[in-house]
Amino acid sequence: MDATHILESASVFVRSKWRKMEAVMGLFNPKLSDFQKRKLLHEFHTFFDVNKDGTLEAKDFELAREKICQMSGWKPGTDKYKKTSELFSQIWRKLQDAGDSNVDGRITVEEWLNMWEIFNKESLQMESKENSDDTKNIPDWLDKYIEYKFALLDRTGDGEIDVEEYEYVISEFGVPSKDARNAFLMFSENHGKKVDIDYFRELCVQFYRSDDPCALGNFINGRLSYTD
Template identity: 35%
Template sequence: MVSEFRKKKLLFLHRFFDKDASGAVEKKDFEQAAVNISNSRGWKQGDAKYKETFDTLLKVWSDLESVADADKDGAVTVDEWIAMWDAFAQNPSSAHAWQSQYCKFIFQLQDATSDGAIDSEEFSSVCVSFGGSKDQAVTAFQKMSKGKSTISWAEFQELWREFFAAEDPSAPGNFIFGTSTF
């Protein structure tokens, strides 16, 4: 059973993707996310990064739908979302390909300089572009980096797993999305 704390984290992420607030995540939500990300980065339709972002998120959606959409209605409900991420938390080493791909996508999105590490400025700029508070993002980065100036890809993967599995509200992985207000 998923604890109330983990459920709040998972609902936060579900609401992030549910762009039209329909109560379910659908393909059109991923398409809108791709547009929003591209716009926030200044990528125009036809740019290589725009296409890469769009293609990656649609691939993530396709794989997510095949795994999580239990009733095959083209939408991932809250219950389906929670069940899927709970299965991940039970055995993170057997993550579905899309979950690993999504983790890498988020890391690369935050690593704006493509130097293999995320720093506070990169992290907070992404959080702000999605409507978050810069101060809250900087605080979140300090907590998840444990005071270090950067987070490597290997560290980010561990933080990612921790976000979905941790029961401890102060666990560093709880801050990877720039907030801890679940």
């Protein structure tokens, strides 16, 4: 291991220990910052609220399933189509359990943000434990969603996302190709990092939890800034 990797590992270790100490001492605020809210609202409106009616419902996941299957060439009746349908149904049911606080079959923007605030608080409580792992302190539905998103981006199925795959898929969600490429360069550290499932999960957890505007996970959705 070279000096750069040693320093990087040491830095990660120190940050992890400091976060745990903050959690134990109650210094870390579980409330979502404005920056975190902007990220999460972007996720809500871009990737979840497919019919753009301002709420999440089962219909959004049906539309998302159709879009993904059409993009991937998976026709009704095929194994890929069936598995995607089952996965989206599971994600919606679990997301509804976590976020639909008034049990009306919809998740509003307010419920969405409240769900993430609860998640943030619970994650901080988990971080107070000595052997806590950030990438494991996530809800089951989110873990399934991250795995689905990785599989969607890894179009060749070789276990690694490359810039061409990333640009193609992300641009289907309205992200300019140039922004997608620049975002990939950021979170892959100029192609220095292999974007496999473990690293992708780490980036996703950063996106959902970090309040640091410089965190590389902020770029996983192709957006370069959340200042507006």
